[in-house]
Amino acid sequence: xxxxxxxxxxxxxxxxxxxxxxxxxxxxWQLLSDLSFADLLLWVPTATEGEFLCAAQCRPTTGAxxxxxxxxxxxxxxxxxxxxxxxxxxxRIFRESDPDWEGETPIRREAIPILFGDRPVAVLGRDGNxxxxxSPSQLELAxxxxxxxxxxxxxxxxxxxxxxxxxxxxxxxxxxxxxxxDPEGQVLYASPNGSSAFRRxxxxxxxxxxxxxxxxxxxxxxxxxxxxxxxMTAEALGGLHPQSRELDGDGAIVQFxxxxxxxxxESLGALVLLQDVTELRRRDRQIMSKDATIRExxxxxxxxxxxxxxxxxxxxxxxANAEARTALEESMRxxxxxxxxxxxxxxxxxxxxxxxxxxxxxxSMLGEVAGSGARVLVERIGAFGQLPADLAxxxxxxxxxxxxxxxxxxxxxxxxxxxxxxxxxxxxxxxVQILDDGAGLPERFSLDNSDRLGLxxxxxLVEAELDATLDLSRRGPEQPGTAVTLRIPLSRxxxxxxx
Numbered sequence: 001x002x003x004x005x006x007x008x009x010x011x012x013x014x015x016x017x018x019x020x021x022x023x024x025x026x027x028x029w030q031l032l033s034d035l036s037f038a039d040l041l042l043w044v045p046t047a048t049e050g051e052f053l054c055a056a057q058c059r060p061t062t063g064a065x066x067x068x069x070x071x072x073x074x075x076x077x078x079x080x081x082x083x084x085x086x087x088x089x090x091x092r093i094f095r096e097s098d099p100d101w102e103g104e105t106p107i108r109r110e111a112i113p114i115l116f117g118d119r120p121v122a123v124l125g126r127d128g129n130x131x132x133x134x135s136p137s138q139l140e141l142a143x144x145x146x147x148x149x150x151x152x153x154x155x156x157x158x159x160x161x162x163x164x165x166x167x168x169x170x171x172x173x174x175x176x177x178x179x180x181x182d183p184e185g186q187v188l189y190a191s192p193n194g195s196s197a198f199r200r201x202x203x204x205x206x207x208x209x210x211x212x213x214x215x216x217x218x219x220x221x222x223x224x225x226x227x228x229x230x231x232m233t234a235e236a237l238g239g240l241h242p243q244s245r246e247l248d249g250d251g252a253i254v255q256f257x258x259x260x261x262x263x264x265x266e267s268l269g270a271l272v273l274l275q276d277v278t279e280l281r282r283r284d285r286q287i288m289s290k291d292a293t294i295r296e297x298x299x300x301x302x303x304x305x306x307x308x309x310x311x312x313x314x315x316x317x318x319x320a321n322a323e324a325r326t327a328l329e330e331s332m333r334x335x336x337x338x339x340x341x342x343x344x345x346x347x348x349x350x351x352x353x354x355x356x357x358x359x360x361x362x363x364s365m366l367g368e369v370a371g372s373g374a375r376v377l378v379e380r381i382g383a384f385g386q387l388p389a390d391l392a393x394x395x396x397x398x399x400x401x402x403x404x405x406x407x408x409x410x411x412x413x414x415x416x417x418x419x420x421x422x423x424x425x426x427x428x429x430x431x432v433q434i435l436d437d438g439a440g441l442p443e444r445f446s447l448d449n450s451d452r453l454g455l456x457x458x459x460x461l462v463e464a465e466l467d468a469t470l471d472l473s474r475r476g477p478e479q480p481g482t483a484v485t486l487r488i489p490l491s492r493x494x495x496x497x498x499x
Contacts, residue, residue: 004056007073011053012044014121021116025124026056028160031259031273032126034174035147037063037140041071041125043084043111051077052084052123061175062143066107066129084123087111091120093155099130106130115157124154142180142189146271152263161241161260171244171257172275179272185212185237188269197276202250212272219249229256236260236270246277253278299346305339330404330454337362337400341392353392355384359421362396366403375416376407384423384430391488394465395432401454402434402484410438410482417481425490434484440474441482447472462486 004026008019026042033040042056054071076084086094091113099106108128113120136144153159177194179187190198190207198207201219213230220226228245235242236258244257255277261268309332316328340361344353363378387395399421406419415438422433447455447470462470468488475481 007053007055008044011046011055013047014044018116018121022055022114022122024160025114025154026058029058029124030061031174032147032150032154032159033058033060034062035143035150036060036126036128037143038108038110038126038128039066041127043076043123043125045088045122046075048077050081050085051075052081055122061173064129064131066105066127067102083109083111084125087113087123088120091115091155093151106133110151112151113155115155117157120155124151126151138189139191142178142191143174146178146180146261149261149263149268150259150271153261156264158239158260158262172255172273174273176273176275179207179212179274181212181233181237181269181272183237183267183269185233185269186210187212187215194272194274197252197254197274200250200252200276200278201247201254202252216247219247221248232256232258233270233272236272237267239267251278252276253281294351295346298342302339302342302346305335305342309335309339333365333404334397334400334457336365337396338393341389341396344392345389351389352386353389355387355392355395356380356423358392358396359384359399359423362399363403363421366400366407375414376411377418378403378407378421379418380421380423382423383425384432385425387430387490391466391490394461395488398458398461398466398486399432399434401458405452405454406434406436406438406482406484410436410440412439415439428490430488430490432486432488434486435475435481437475437479437481440480441472445472 004023005019008014008022014022022042022044029040037060039060040058041054043052044055045051046053052075054074054076057067057071059065059067083094083096086092093110093112095110096108099108101107106129108130110126110128112124112126114122114124150159175193177197178189178191179194180189182188187207187210195207198215198219203215203219207215212233216229216233217223217226220229225245225247229247232242232245237260239260239262241260242258244255246253246255253276255275257273259271259273261270312328312332312335316325316332319325319328340358341353344358345351359380363380366378403419403421410419411417417437419434419436419438422435424431447459450456458470462468466486466488468486471483471485473483475483
């Protein structure tokens with residue numbers, strides 16, 4: 001649960017749908033704050049009659065803030081909340097006639113009802129700093145007019161748009177570039193940054209007064225992208241909230257987002273925000289190229305390791321000495337287990353491994369090491385989840401040795417039984433248990449004094465690579481077999497702090 005929804009759930013009587021609407025407004029309200037050159041405060045009524053709680057605050061990036069302090073958590077009641085009560089009860093925008101003072105800062109306060117469904121559920125405070133009051137420029141006038149239209153849409157429930165039309169994630173902002181269209185799609189105003197973005201797309205003529213669709217069609221290198229962008233604009237002019245689009249032209253890439261301006265049920269045109277994302281897309285392509293290269297490296301390493309494993313298998317079949325053959329077969333399994341990790345990484349979009357799949361394939365491979373007369377069920381219980389590559393490789397080696405030992409030495413002859421590999425995560429620690437119902441550990445067994453190569457490998461990896469703890473013990477007379485418990489800190493910071 002987010003901080004806003006948690007606050008609304010504990011301090012107000014709003015239902016989940018009303019809360020979701022307010023969350024969506026807060027996700028979009030930086031646009032209104034920048035256009036208004038004003039701070040926005042979300043005021044919600046509490047269970048106390050006439051009292052309002054400030055649940056969120058937004059400051060403009062285009063001008064001076066009205067408040068140095070943070071208002072979130074503050075409550076207003078009595079005469080201080082009069083404007084909020086009027087906006088909420090009368091469902092209309094209320095602006096105080098005289099500026100208020102916050103210390104030495106004159107502030108113009110405005111209360112905007114937030115409509116959801118057919119009634120207001122909260123109030124949006126729009127408070128502007130009047131310290132640098134002067135005659136507004138053409139850009140500021142265009143911003144303020146657009147802000148007034150969006151404020152009216154908030155008061156009538158038209159902004160933000162319906163849930164199925166809202167776009168997740170950040171897009172162009174007001175300062176990146178803005179173009180205002182009339183109801184017919186003609187350009188009424190373009191900010192300097194907006195005009196510059198069109199110049200980078202190759203525009204040589206005048207943007208003001210031109211048909212937006214005609215300009216896009218002329219600039220686009222790809223006619224299909226032009227058609228998509230023009231469709232986006234047409235939908236916004238029709239009152240919808242379309243998804244953003246990108247356009248390539250003259251070596252530049254510009255992202256467009258269109259917002260309908262329908263404050264009172266009538267179309268006043270649309271607001272188009274645009275941002276030059278050429279450099280961002282170039283970096284994205286570089287990252288994708290590097291990711292593809294890394295995946296290809298993992299794929300080649302996997303192939304090479306599988307080749308080495310195949311050579312070891314062939315060599316083991318030609319060796320007459322039983323001890324040498326066993327050593328070669330163990331080496332083959334170790335190499336094959338590492339190849340499993342690289343095979344998974346070769347299809348991953350990042351340096352993380354879905355370890356459950358790796359364990360399942362590893363256990364299937366290790367289950368085949370039992371003698372022909374033995375019947376040992378090897379299974380995974382629980383989940384390991386996603387693990388970083390620097391943990392996955394040593395862990396798969398440890399599991400190879402421990403499960404291999406359990407299968408080979410825990411069930412001599414034709415004895416049958418089971419080996420369970422149990423994984424679970426809690427509080428930043430991965431706990432792995434390997435339980436078998438086999439013969440159990442030898443008397444006076446000591447991990448520190450064991451001279452077996454496999455257990456020496458396990459000790460080295462657990463201490464040096466995993467920074468984990470390892471415990472081997474007998475399960476007890478009523479439940480024969482061996483229990484191995486491995487606890488691995490998942491956070492790099494936690495692992496480093498223990499070193």
